[in-house]
Amino acid sequence: MQKQINNRKAAIIGCGFVGSASAFSLMQSGLFSELVLIDANRDKAEGEALDIAHGIPFAGQMKIYAGDYDDIMDAAVIIVTAGANQKPEETRLDLVHKNVKIFKSIIPEIAKRGYQGILLVVANPVDILTYTALKLSGLPENRVIGSGTVLDTARLKYRLGEHLSVDSRSVHAFIIGEHGDSEIAVFSSANVSGIPLNRFCEMRGHFEHEEATRRIAEEVKNSAYQIIARKHATYYGIAMSVKRICEAIVRDEKSILPVSSLMHGEYGIRDVALSMPAIVGKDGIETQVPISLSGEEENRLRESADTLKRVLEGLELS
Numbered sequence: 016m017q018k019q020i021n022n023r024k025a026a027i028i029g030c031g032f033v034g035s036a037s038a039f040s041l042m043q044s045g046l047f048s049e050l051v052l053i054d055a056n057r058d059k060a061e062g063e064a065l066d067i068a069h070g071i072p073f074a075g076q077m078k079i080y081a082g083d084y085d086d087i088m089d090a091a092v093i094i095v096t097a098g099a100n101q102k103p104e105e106t107r108l109d110l111v112h113k114n115v116k117i118f119k120s121i122i123p124e125i126a127k128r129g130y131q132g133i134l135l136v137v138a139n140p141v142d143i144l145t146y147t148a149l150k151l152s153g154l155p156e157n158r159v160i161g162s163g164t165v166l167d168t169a170r171l172k173y174r175l176g177e178h179l180s181v182d183s184r185s186v187h188a189f190i191i192g193e194h195g196d197s198e199i200a201v202f203s204s205a206n207v208s209g210i211p212l213n214r215f216c217e218m219r220g221h222f223e224h225e226e227a228t229r230r231i232a233e234e235v236k237n238s239a240y241q242i243i244a245r246k247h248a249t250y251y252g253i254a255m256s257v258k259r260i261c262e263a264i265v266r267d268e269k270s271i272l273p274v275s276s277l278m279h280g281e282y283g284i285r286d287v288a289l290s291m292p293a294i295v296g297k298d299g300i301e302t303q304v305p306i307s308l309s310g311e312e313e314n315r316l317r318e319s320a321d322t323l324k325r326v327l328e329g330l331e332l333s
Contacts, residue, residue, distance in 0.1 A: 017088075017129040017131055018088045018089035018131070019089060019131075020089055020090070020091055020131055020132050021049070021089045021090065021091065022091045022265060022297075023047050023048040023049060023091070024047060024048070024049040024050070024051070024089060024090045024091060025041060025046070025047045025049075025050050025051075025090050025091060025092045025093075025094065025261065026050070026051040026052075026053065026082075026086075026087035026090040026092070026093045026094065027041075027050070027051070027052050027053070027093075027094045027096060028053045028054075028087075028093065028094070028095045028096065028097050028121055029053075029054060029095065029096035029097025029098065029138065030052050030053075030054035030056075030059050030060045030063045031054075031096065031097075031100065031248075032100070032248045032249075032250040033096040033137060033138075033248075033249075033250045033253055033254065034052070034054070034063075034094075034096035034097070035063045035067070035250075036250040036251055036253070036254035037094060037096060037137070037250075037253070037254040037257040037258070038050060038052060038063060038064075038067055038079070039067050039070075039254065040254040040255060040257065040258045041257070041258055041261065042067050042068075042070060042071065042074055042077055042079060043070070043074050044258050044261070044262070045074070045075055046258070046261055046262060046265050046266075047077065047091075047261075047265070048076065048077055048078065049077070049078045049079075050077060050078070050079045050080075051079075051080060051081070051082040051086050051087050051090065052064050052079070052080070052081050052082070053081070053082060053083060053084070053086075053087065054081075054097075055097070057081060060081035060082075061080075061081040063081075064079050064080050064081050067079055068080075084124045084125065084128060085128070088125075088128045088129070088130055088131075089132075090132055091132050091133065091264065091265060092132060092133045092134075092135055092261055092264055092265070093125065093130065093132060093133070093134050093135065094135045094137060094257060094261075095118075095121060095122075095134065095135065095136050095137060095138055095144075095148065096137045096138055097117055097118075097121060097138055098110065098113070098114040098117055098118075098138035098139065098144070099113040099114055099117070100247075100248055101139060101239070101243060101248075102243070102247075103240075103243055103244050103247070106195065106196060107139040107140040107141075107194065107195045107196075108140050108143070108195060108196075108322075108326055110139050110140055111140055111143055111326055111329075111330070112330075114138055114139065114140070114144060115143070115144070115147055115330055115332075117138075118138075118144055118147050118148060118151065119147075119151065122147070122148050122151040122152050123151060125152060126151065126152045126153055126154070130152075130154070132158070133158050133160060133264055133299045134148055134152060134154060134158060134159045134160070135160050135161075135162065135257070135260060135261070135264075136148050136159065136160065136161045136162065136275070137161075137162045137253065137257060139194070140193075140194070140195060140326075141161045141162055141163060141194045141275055142161060142163070142193055142194060142195075142275045142287070142288050142289050142290070142323050143288075143323060143326055143327065143330075144161070145159060145160070145161030145163075145275045145276070145288040146277070146287065146288040146323075146327060146332075147330070147332055149277060149288065150332040151332065155299075156276065156277050156300075157276075157298055157299040157300045157301070158298070158299040159276075159299070160260065160274050160275070160276065160295070160299055160300060161194075161274060161275025161276065161288060161290070162194075162253065162256055162257065162260060162274065162275070163194055163272075163273055163274040163275030163276075163289070163290030164189070164190040164191060164192070164194050164198060164273045164275075164290035165256040165259060165260060165272055165273055165274060165290075166194075166252050166253050166256040167190035167194060167198055167235060167236075167273075167290075168188070168189050168190045168273050169252065169255070169256065170190075170235045170238050170252070171186075171188055171189075171190050171200055171231070171232075171235045172184075172186040172188060174231045174234055174235055175188060175205075175207075175212075175231065178216075178221070178227065178231060179207065179215060179216065179219045179221070180219065181207060181215075181219075185207055185208045186205070186207055187205065187206050187207070187208075188200070188201060188202070188204075188205035188206075188212070189201045189205075189273050189292055189306065190235065190273060190290070191273060191289070191290050191291055191292070191306075191316060191319075192289050192290060192315070192316050192319035192320070193289055193290075193319045193322060193323055194275065194290060196236065197315070197318060197319035197322045197323075198235075198236060198290075198319065199312055199315045199316055199319060200228070200231070200232040200235065201306065201308060201312055202228045202232075203307065203308060203309040203312055204306055204307045204308070212228075259272070260272060260274065260295065263295040263296065264295060264296065264297060264299070265297070267296040267297035268295070268296060269294050269295070269296045269301065270294070270295055270296075271292050271293065271294055271295075271304055272292065272293065272295050273290045273291065273292050273293070274290060274293050274295060274300065275288050275289055275290045276288055276291070276293060276300050276303065278291075278320065281303060281305065282308070282313055282316055282317060283317060284316070284317060284320040286324075287320050287323050287324050287327065288323075289316075289319060289320055289323060291303045291304070291306075292304040292306055
């Protein structure tokens with residue numbers, strides 16, 4: 016029997032670093048009044064729920080507890096963070112087979128219960144796993160969202176803000192494509208409060224545009240590797256990204272976020288999930304937003320899609 020969705024309830028599957036940090040972020044956000052944690056290790060889920068619950072007196076009332084799949088079918092958003100961690104020297108794509116196998120045990124449990132809410136995929140490689148979740152769940156594609164390059168885009172805005180000594184919230188730029196090594200920083204349409212990026216750079220005394228954008232794009236792409244080399248995992252940034260996506264959904268903000276979703280011929284790309292700016296609200300993804308790309312950026316986007324397609328061809332998802 017299908018459960019009616021409770022817009023004040025969320026669930027997290029996977030209580031590792033990313034799942035528990037996301038739970039902590041959501042507890043503080045005030046978005047939800049109920050949060051259910053699921054993990055293959057029930058004790059881990061119970062421990063995280065209890066630890067986070069002790070912060071409730073400082074944040075506002077919320078019910079947070081460990082549960083199972085029957086407990087989460089009325090959640091507005093199910094956030095899937097379960098998966099093997101990325102190790103030093105390992106790319107996100109190296110995680111494919113381990114995490115697809117994990118998803119084959121998780122997603123059918125959601126599908127067979129007739130879930131009616133939004134499925135937010137966060138585990139890596141997020142584009143491959145978003146496609147996997149879409150195929151295994153049978154859910155409408157607008158309701159299967161990957162966290163995509165929301166974090167990469169935040170990293171880009173942060174670095175540009177630092178470079179220009181300006182509030183990063185005034186920087187408007189996107190990372191698109193794969194959440195990974197083939198990602199594309201879209202500098203051609205980047206701006207700071209409506210002023211084209213290169214012009215704003217010159218206002219701030221920076222004139223080596225090509226060298227600076229290349230360096231910043233590389234720093235953004237490699238930032239996860241640097242963090243993992245030092246502390247073995249990244250979790251605070253992605254936890255804030257999860258909170259931001261949930262805000263857009265629960266508040267029906269219709270915010271434009273670079274989330275991962277299925278492509279249907281845009282830029283010549285089909286049957287692969289990757290990140291493009293999209294309008295996100297209570298029903299998930301409303302539509303993709305066709306931002307302006309240079310010829311080089313379009314070519315790199317198609318190459319990014321080809322990289323992901325080659326990985327998908329080696330998977331059995333039927």
